Amino acid sequence: MKNKQTINTNLTKRDLDVMNILWDSDSPKTAALIVKTKPELTMNTVQAVLRKLLKNNLIKVADIVYSGTVLTRSYSPLVSQEDFLIHKMTSEYQSLSNKISKVSILAALLDTEKDADKIKEDIAQLSELLKTYAKNLS
Secondary structure: OOOOOOOOOOOOHHHHHHHHHHHHOOOOEEHHHHHHHOOOOOHHHHHHHHHHHHHOOOEEEEEEEEEOOEEEEEEEEOOOHHHHHHHHHHHHHHHHOOOOOHHHHHHHHHHOOOOHHHHHHHHHHHHHHHHHHHHHHO
């Protein structure tokens, strides 16, 4: 993860539903558009989730727009899906770090890939990353 900000990754299923809609969208979404995207969410739930996500600095008010004849807020994510997932994984690893090594996790991740060319590409990128880390430690 490029920036070292603290990200709250303790989100409920509903929180993640809303975040996924915002991450998958090319433009900011209003609460009404979020409900329209996932009708099993109620407007009350979406509005409560949006307040929580705003409080946790995971989203921002991107704009004030008209929804019919009413002005309403539209929202966009402040953190990318990749940064969120990386932070979640590293947070979970930290709680398990005395039970499993980074090398074991990396080996398990590489074992999930079936494409030999992709594995070679991953290894080349990891080699470069490790060289950079080693150089920065010197």
